[in-house]
Amino acid sequence: MSNVTRPLAFLSGHLWVVALTSAGFFMAAINAFAMITALPSIQRDLGASLETLKWTVSAYSLTAAGFIITAAALGDRAGHVFTTGLALFASASALCAVAPGTSILIAGRELQGLGAAWPFFRADVRRQIEFSGRQALEDLRQSRAQES
16 A cells, blocks of 8 residues: 555654653643633633632543552553553543533543543553663664665
């Protein structure tokens, strides 16, 4: 198959790992920045108090940090938790977007944290597996052998 029919054929397996795992990290990080930006609107539209706004921000971080070890154990046993976590994260984001009140918003943020724990941990492990020192040396040797 030529590169014309496969426009991203130049990307090796390692580059795909970097791209996909980086996307998971980016989604979780941008979520925190978006929430902080939206706080004035949340306070105005939902009538949230300062304490409620603090919980809206903290619910995500506390849940993600508290679940990351469990996500690691589940990932070792079940595998394929990266996509499950992203799906949960996206669904929880949709719940937050349509939340009619602060209670639903905070519950949605907790679900986002739960979903974010899987991609965060699994992405880091996947990169370590794909880019181990031994593998990098083997790839370098193979590329040099192909060039000569």
